[in-house]
Structures are given as C-alpha cells and as structure tokens.
Amino acid sequence: MTHPILSSFRLFLRVKSIAASSCGHTFAYGIDLNTDEIIKVRLNTVDEGVDDLSQARQMSRELALKQVKSQYTGANSRDSLQTKRDKYQATYLSFDRCIEIPSTEFGIKAYRSHWAELMSADPAAEVMFGLGHVHRQLIDPVLQNQKPGAAWTEIVEAIDRLTPQQQRSNHQSIMAALNPTDEQHRPREGYAVLQVYEQDQLQSEIKIFQHRKVVTHYDSQGQALSILQAVSAEETLEYYFNGLVTKTNTEFNISRDIARIILNIFCGHPVSASQFSSQATDYLTSLRQLYRRFKDQQLTVRLIAVRTILFGPYKIRSLLASNPQKGPLKLYQNNQFLPTVLVIQRHADSGRAFGVFALPAEQASSFKPCTLSALPLDMAQYNYRHLIAEE
Numbered sequence: 297m298t299h300p301i302l303s304s305f306r307l308f309l310r311v312k313s314i315a316a317s318s319c320g321h322t323f324a325y326g327i328d329l330n331t332d333e334i335i336k337v338r339l340n341t342v343d344e345g346v347d348d349l350s351q352a353r354q355m356s357r358e359l360a361l362k363q364v365k366s367q368y369t370g371a372n373s374r375d376s377l378q379t380k381r382d383k384y385q386a387t388y389l390s391f392d393r394c395i396e397i398p399s400t401e402f403g404i405k406a407y408r409s410h411w412a413e414l415m416s417a418d419p420a421a422e423v424m425f426g427l428g429h430v431h432r433q434l435i436d437p438v439l440q441n442q443k444p445g446a447a448w449t450e451i452v453e454a455i456d457r458l459t460p461q462q463q464r465s466n467h468q469s470i471m472a473a474l475n476p477t478d479e480q481h482r483p484r485e486g487y488a489v490l491q492v493y494e495q496d497q498l499q500s501e502i503k504i505f506q507h508r509k510v511v512t513h514y515d516s517q518g519q520a521l522s523i524l525q526a527v528s529a530e531e532t533l534e535y536y537f538n539g540l541v542t543k544t545n546t547e548f549n550i551s552r553d554i555a556r557i558i559l560n561i562f563c564g565h566p567v568s569a570s571q572f573s574s575q576a577t578d579y580l581t582s583l584r585q586l587y588r589r590f591k592d593q594q595l596t597v598r599l600i601a602v603r604t605i606l607f608g609p610y611k612i613r614s615l616l617a618s619n620p621q622k623g624p625l626k627l628y629q630n631n632q633f634l635p636t637v638l639v640i641q642r643h644a645d646s647g648r649a650f651g652v653f654a655l656p657a658e659q660a661s662s663f664k665p666c667t668l669s670a671l672p673l674d675m676a677q678y679n680y681r682h683l684i685a686e687e
Contacts, residue, residue: 304393306659307337307407308415308637310422311389314381319400322377323388329423329637329683334494336399337391337407341375342368344408348393367411374411388423388639390655403634415639415653419685422649427452427671429637430628430654432615447607449463449638449654453486453680454601454673458562460591464636466599467563473601474506474533476526482647485526489600489668490558496673499595502551502558507532537565549573553583553685600668605640607651624656625686633666 316322323336340348345364357518367374380386386409393410398407402546415421428451435445454473458466467671473488485506492500506526509682513521526532537556560567569580589595618625639653 307391307394335405383418423683424638427633447612456599458597463564471529474529486603491598493596507535525662634665
C-alpha cells in the first residue's frame with residue numbers, strides 16, 4: 297500500500313488564529329487559499345515524522361529518528377506554530393508534506409504537516425497563483441556598485457490565441473500586457489510575448505518589453521531624482537512599432553517586422569512598407585507572403601502577458617545566498633516556468649509591489665516545468681489568480 301507521505305501536498309493558509317485544541321495539539325486555523333475552505337493544520341509529532349520518513353524512503357527507524365530529531369527539536373529546529381504566532385505574527389503560512397487527518401471539529405478539515413514556513417506577516421499582503429519563474433542575477437565581482445545582484449519573479453497573467461476577427465479584444469490584451477499600471481492604478485512591470493506557430497510547431501517568439509524613459513522626481517528635501525519609468529502601453533508600441541527603438545541587430549529587426557505584420561492583422565495597427573527594416577525587393581516579397589499566411593490563418597499567433605516583480609531586499613539576499621541546485625530553486629533553472637505561489641507587499645509611498653515569498657504551488661506537480669516556448673499550444677488560458685487582503 298502507498299504510504300500517505302508519498303501522496304502528500306502543499307497547503308497555503310491565510311491565518312485566522314493559532315491555538316491549542318482539545319486534543320492537545322496546537323493548530324493554525326484559517327482559509328485554504330486554494331479552496332477558500334476553513335481548515336486547521338498542525339505540525340507532525342516526532343513519531344509521525346519518523347514513521348513517514350522510514351516508510352517513504354525505506355530508511356531504518358534509528359536513522360529516521362536521528363534525522364527527524366535534528367529537524368523537529370533542538371536549537372536549530374523548525375519553529376513551532378506558537379513561535380510563528382508570537383514572534384512573527386504570521387498572517388500567511390505555507391505547509392509542506394500535508395496529510396489529511398480525522399478532525400474533531402465539525403465542518404473543519406484537519407491536516408498535519410512536516411514543516412511550516414512564514415509567507416508574510418503583513419495583513420495587507422497579496423497572493424498570486426500562476427505559471428511563474430524565479431530569476432537570480434548574481435553580484436558582478438567587477439561591477440559590484442553598478443550590478444549589486446538582484447532577484448525577481450515572472451508570473452504569466454494571461455495566455456490568448458489571437459484571431460484576425462477579434463481585433464478589438466486582441467488590442468486590449470496586448471495593451472494589458474504592456475500597461476505600466478494595474479487595475480488599481482499602481483505601478484506594474486511586464487512584457488508581452490508573441491508566439492507564431494505552424495501546425496502546432498513554434499516558428500518564432502517575439503518579446504515586446506515596456507519602454508522606459510528618464511523622469512525627474514523630487515524627494516521630501518526637494519532634491520531632484522532621475523529614474524527610469526515605464527511609459528504608457530500606447531507609447532511602448534509607438535516606440536516599438538515605428539522603429540524608434542535604436543538597435544541594429546538583424547535578428548531583432550526581422551522580429552520587429554514580423555511583429556508589425558501581426559499587430560496590423562490582429563490588432564488593426566496601420567503599417568506601411570516604408571517602415572520595414574529593409575526595402576530590398578526579395579525581403580518585401582517574403583513579408584507579403586508572410587502577411588497572406590497570417591491573414592489566411594495558416595499561421596497561429598499566441599499572446600502571453602508576463603508580469604515582472606522584483607523581490608524585496610531581504611528575500612533577494614536569501615535567494616542569492618541559496619544553492620540553486622538544491623530545494624525549490626532548482627526547478628526554476630534555465631527559465632523554467634511552473635505553477636507558483638507568489639506573495640507580494642507594497643511600498644507605502646508608491647504602491648509598487650515587491651516579492652517576499654515564492655514557492656512551487658505543488659510538491660509533485662503533474663505540470664512539467666518548461667520554458668514559455670515549450671508551453672502546450674492548447675493552453676488557451678491558465679488559471680492565474682490574484683488574491684487581495686479584502687477578499
């Protein structure tokens with residue numbers, strides 16, 4: 297028989313309370329972010345941990361006991377739920393290796409877990425579920441001041457297949473992907489990906505990034521600060537579409553010409569042959585042939601809207617210090633995307649989001665990690681969710 301640990305799962309909890317129950321265990325009570333159900337979760341006892349480990353890994357009980365005691369007890373052991381409550385004021389908790397157990401309270405499902413991790417102590421924190429990638433940019437040993445190291449996450453907000461008959465909705469989708477603000481008019485960073493398929497085979501992938509320009513702000517002391525700020529989605533397309541971006545790379549110019557054709561057919565943007573990067577007869581002829589193939593829908597176009605969120609300084613330091621070949625980070629290597637939960641908080645002055653927690657949404661997902669280029673074509677929509685504190 298399969299031991300329960302082999303089919304365990306991960307839970308994400310919006311904490312309402314942490315308290316001892318009549319059975320003697322301390323439980324975290326709250327809302328399951330996946331199901332919106334009220335549930336309760338406790339941590340494994342040493343005996344339960346030993347039993348799980350010895351059976352799942354076919355390990356002797358003596359060796360399992362030694363390993364579990366090092367994790368569950370002692371100076372460097374896991375925090376208790378009381379500590380999560382009293383020291384960290386946990387508002388959101390993640391639980392690993394969860395197993396459902398009999399509940400003594402009617403209507404409230406109960407679970408036990410191997411480990412609890414603080415997602416956020418901020419009651420105003422927001423949670424995103426979607427296909428995600430965690431990216432690390434290590435500190436440059438030579439240019440430490442200019443490139444001090446960074447980490448960010450990319451979350452797929454929408455996946456749409458474009459058709460020439462829906463120019464208005466197509467235009468709205470690409471505007472949303474490039475919009476510098478979200479629905480609440482707060483800063484948003486992101487980019488759009490145009491993928492071209494022929495008979496379900498990817499032929500071309502074109503990324504359109506938000507255009508940025510230098511703007512001047514004044515701090516509380518009246519000092520002028522120059523920063524790069526994303527322009528409107530319309531301005532971004534203007535720069536991209538009309539050739540105002542200065543880059544001489546041939547591959548980029550061809551990609552931009554293909555994007556011009558796509559935006560013309562699928563979004564109604566006007567285009568003139570004089571805008572193309574080359575006026576050579578053979579080149580213009582090939583573009584006209586490509587135009588007809590798009591128009592006749594011999595080629596399929598998919599739009600992916602990706603949102604980029606920089607992590608906060610504490611999380612950046614943690615990610616840069618982590619071994620990318622161990623733990624959840626290894627799943628994101630080589631631009632792999634997989635179902636991810638991301639917790640964000642916001643700067644009080646600007647409303648700009650910063651990430652404080654990111655983790656694969658499942659322990660053993662049936663979704664194989666893959667790049668954006670390898671996403672199955674039939675994924676017309678992926679279940680992206682954005683939970684805010686008021687919900």
